[in-house]
Amino acid sequence: xxxxxxxxxxxxxxxxxxxxxxxxxxxxxxxxxxxxxxxxxxxxxxxxxxxxxxxxxxxxxxxxxxxxxxxxxxxxxxxxxxxxxxxxxxxxxxxxxxxxxxxxxxxxxxxxxxxxxxxxxxxxxxxxxxxxxxxxxxxxxxxxxxxxxxxxxxxxxxxxxxxxxxxxxxxxxxxxxxxxxxxxxxxxxxxxxxxxxxxxxxxxxxxxxxxxxxxxxxxxxxxxxxxxxxxxxxxxxxxxxxxxxxxxxxxxxxxxxxxxxxxxxxxxxxxxxxxxxxxxxxxxxxxxxxxxxxxxxxxxxxxxxxxxxxxxxxxxxxxxxxxxxxxxxxxxxxxxxxxxxxxxxxxx
Numbered sequence: 001x002x003x004x005x006x007x008x009x010x011x012x013x014x015x016x017x018x019x020x021x022x023x024x025x026x027x028x029x030x031x032x033x034x035x036x037x038x039x040x041x042x043x044x045x046x047x048x049x050x051x052x053x054x055x056x057x058x059x060x061x062x063x064x065x066x067x068x069x070x071x072x073x074x075x076x077x078x079x080x081x082x083x084x085x086x087x088x089x090x091x092x093x094x095x096x097x098x099x100x101x102x103x104x105x106x107x108x109x110x111x112x113x114x115x116x117x118x119x120x121x122x123x124x125x126x127x128x129x130x131x132x133x134x135x136x137x138x139x140x141x142x143x144x145x146x147x148x149x150x151x152x153x154x155x156x157x158x159x160x161x162x163x164x165x166x167x168x169x170x171x172x173x174x175x176x177x178x179x180x181x182x183x184x185x186x187x188x189x190x191x192x193x194x195x196x197x198x199x200x201x202x203x204x205x206x207x208x209x210x211x212x213x214x215x216x217x218x219x220x221x222x223x224x225x226x227x228x229x230x231x232x233x234x235x236x237x238x239x240x241x242x243x244x245x246x247x248x249x250x251x252x253x254x255x256x257x258x259x260x261x262x263x264x265x266x267x268x269x270x271x272x273x274x275x276x277x278x279x280x281x282x283x284x285x286x287x288x289x290x291x292x293x294x295x296x297x298x299x300x301x302x303x304x305x306x307x308x309x310x311x312x313x314x315x316x317x318x319x320x321x322x323x324x325x326x327x328x329x330x331x332x333x334x335x336x337x338x339x340x341x342x343x344x345x346x347x348x
Contacts, residue, residue: 021063021078025196025219026188027056033183034060035077038067043130044181045156048138050169051185054220057165060185061134065089065097068161069128085128095126100135108137110144118152121160131159138164139171146173153179187217197226206297210235213276213294214269234263238273243301245346246308253346257338267328267338274345275321281305282314313348320344 021031037043047064049057063079066089070079079086088094100116102108117133125131135141141149153162153176162180169177194212196219197203203211203226215222225231241256248256263270280293285306293302309317320341327337 020081021067024056024059024063025192027060027185030060030183030185034064034067037077038064038073039075039077043068043161045160046153046162046164046180048164048166048169048172048177048180048182049185050166050182052167052218054215054218054224055185055187056219057185058134058136060183061163061165062089064163065094065132065134065161068130068132069094069096094128096128096130097132097134100133102137102140106140108135108141108145110142110148113141113145113148117162118148121152121157124157125159129159130161131157132161132163134163134165136165137167139166139168141172143173146176150175150179188219190217193217193219193222197222201226206295209294209296210276214272230266231269234266234269235273237263238270239277239295239298241342242274242277242305242345243298245342248346253342254339257335257342260338261335264334267334268325271321271325271341274341275318277302278314278317278321281309282311282318285309285311285314309348316348317345 021035024031049061051057066081066086067073067077067079069085069089071083071085072080074080079089081090085094089097092099098116098120100108100112102112117135121131121133123131135149149162150173152160156162164172164176164180166172169182190212193215194208197208197211198205201223207226211222211225214225237259245253245256260267260270276294277298280295280298280302283289283292284302290296290299293299295302324337324341327340328334
């Protein structure tokens with residue numbers, strides 16, 4: 001489902017579609033801080049943008065960089081989006097916005113930092129006031145790489161701005177964190193995410209609800225889910241199983257377990273579909289409120305399951321889901337974990 005490559009492609013599309021902070025959904029406090037710092041010419045030499053994958057770190061870093069380099073900036077600190085510098089920034093070809101890369105998939109080495117930051121930062125900006133370094137996955141920096149970066153952070157040139165993008169700021173050395181302004185990206189309200197999916201991406205109401213329920217306030221993940229055929233396939237498979245599990249024999253269940261193995265890398269998403277389904281069943285059973293049902297296109301089956309299962313049975317299934325997730329996390333045999341879960345579902 002949400003592999004890293006797909007998420008990066010989605011982030012690139014998002015950035016291409018947004019050339020202003022006014023286009024960003026959520027993160028208003030961070031945007032207000034950035035605009036204030038830019039317009040007051042009170043920009044720090046180093047920032048940490050901390051948030052989970054898909055939360056908008058790259059988008060905000062790119063827009064922040066664009067506004068800093070803009071040749072015709074608006075009074076509120078936002079970029080104009082039209083000048084030569086802005087067009088270079090949007091296309092990813094700005095000579096003074098450097099995106100630090102790394103060859104090893106899970107490590108940013110000391111050589112990466114020395115070659116792309118330390119040795120480069122002594123050279124003055126090519127055409128702008130600032131020279132900006134964006135280090136994505138900064139929590140992947142080795143200790144040696146962080147210590148090398150620390151030398152630049154301790155005595156940065158006046159024109160240098162370094163942005164560290166991380167999912168886990170605690171992985172950075174305290175000496176790094178203490179020299180950076182920390183910006184924590186919070187979850188976006190569900191109604192704002194849903195509104196964006198429906199109005200900007202023309203996603204149908206019921207599909208937007210499912211994406212929002214899975215994304216849990218992460219706009220990037222919501223967009224990726226809405227455009228992922230593979231996720232849709234996982235969802236449809238899980239729903240088909242849940243609609244028909246009552247009439248399935250033990251041999252049918254074993255075949256279903258084997259089929260689940262095709263989603264081995266995405267089994268967490270498969271389990272989340274089941275969890276949201278039974279959350280819907282529980283909510284409908286308790287309240288009869290169809291407006292709170294995520295799988296609104298499956299309402300007939302949700303009603304049937306709510307009438308057949310007891311509260312205790314639904315709790316047993318939700319407990320079984322938690323156990324299955326714990327077993328999988330502990331590297332217990334995946335096939336066995338799924339077998340026990342499906343038997344629990346069938347019995348309740």
